[in-house]
Amino acid sequence: MSIIPKILKEIEMVLDQVAEEELQHLALELQKAKRIFIIGEGRSGLMAKSFAMRLMHLGATVYVVGETITPSIAEGDILVAVSGSGTTKSVVWTAERTKSLGCSVLGVTTNPESALAAAATAVIHVPAATKYRRENELQTIQPLGSLFDQSVHILFDTICLMFSKLNEVDHNAAFGRHSNLE
Template identity: 65%
Template sequence: MKTVESILSEIQGVITQISDESLQSIAVKLADANRIFVIGEGRSGFMGKSFAMRLMHLGATVYAVGETITPSIAEGDLLVAVSGSGKTKSVVSTAEKASELNCHVVAVTTALESPLALHSTNVLHIPAATKYRVEGERQSIQPLGSLFDQSVHIVFDSICLLYSNLKKHGHNEAFLLHSNLE
């Protein structure tokens, strides 16, 4: 099997374990939120920022936590917190604070019993390998958390498609919000 085919097979093995209902439920929560905030560190943070960017194209009011222009989160907002291990300190502490403010918190993680999951109102379980390679975790030929991050990216794009259908905000409307400064 070719390297690319092996990676695609790993991703497919993860993605097929995630229900459409769970993705639809998150899309509905995003559509109902006042504002959406996204946090993650490292590559998981890049996946989160990619998600935030696409949600912006779809008309959402969305922010990446930690950017200089990001306002304070408040009641009625929704936080999407991405951490494969569910133990990333900045992600967990932000989820804890958002929870204290009565915000809806969606954890995106492999770890259902993690500190992040415990501070969340919804957990989107991504059954992929992480950099820690804990017992019972899916195996991967790829280094570190590549399988988790790749799977998260596809899951986030799937949620965006569901969100766009709910908001009736398709390609043409998204294209108008896409940067024209190129």
């Protein structure tokens, strides 16, 4: 078997273990939120930022934690916190702080027993390999957390599709919010 089919099979193995009902529930929670805040570090952070971008295209008020224009979080807002291991200090601290302020926290992680999961009000468990290669993780031919990042990207795009249907946002409306300065 060549490499691409192996990678696709790995992603399929992960995605088959995530219930679409959980994703639909998250899309509904995002729709109800006043504003959406997103955090992640490294490649997981890049997946989080791509999620924020697409949510903006779909009409959500969304911010990336750490950017200079990000306002303070407040009641009615939700934080989506992404960490493969669930132990990334800045992500965990932000989730804990957000929860202490009375806001909802959605953790996206491979480890439902992690500090991030403990700080979250809801968790999407993505059963993929991380850079730590823990005993219970899915085996992968890919380096570091690639399988987690790829799977999260597809899950986030799935949530965006569900979100767009809830909000009746079609392609033309989303395209109207796409950058016109590039």
